[in-house]
Amino acid sequence: MMIKPKSSRLAPYVLDLEEGSHIWCGCGLSKDQPFCDNAHKGTEYEGQEKVAMLFETETDKTVALCGCKETKSPPYCDGAHKSL
Template identity: 40%
Template structure:
């Protein structure tokens, strides 16, 4: 599977409330780490993420993670 464009070389930590979110996989969204539709016409689609309970999430913004949409430290190798 192709990896998206590097949006940032660091994750973003966010306190998330329960709900459904769409993580940007292409790296082109201006609303990182979430999708804004910038992937249209590309091979990428956003990743649907369901948060069941309020929690802290480290969202990947480098788009190189092997555990999308979550940071796995891949940005440290860039």
């Protein structure tokens, strides 16, 4: 069963990311939002789908990463925060 994530905020994090690998926090517990800091370890979120989501950026670019954790297109904001 999927446990409801905690929203770190009801808006995306718009960031300039460097090319490479990043890990998005899907549980909302990380203190390093919107990135995973392993705060999910040892909690009910450990092992949940999309809790620590590895994603790649192929070039340096500006992204809008979901902060509400309710997006259907993780790690990116899909506008779901507007209806929370």
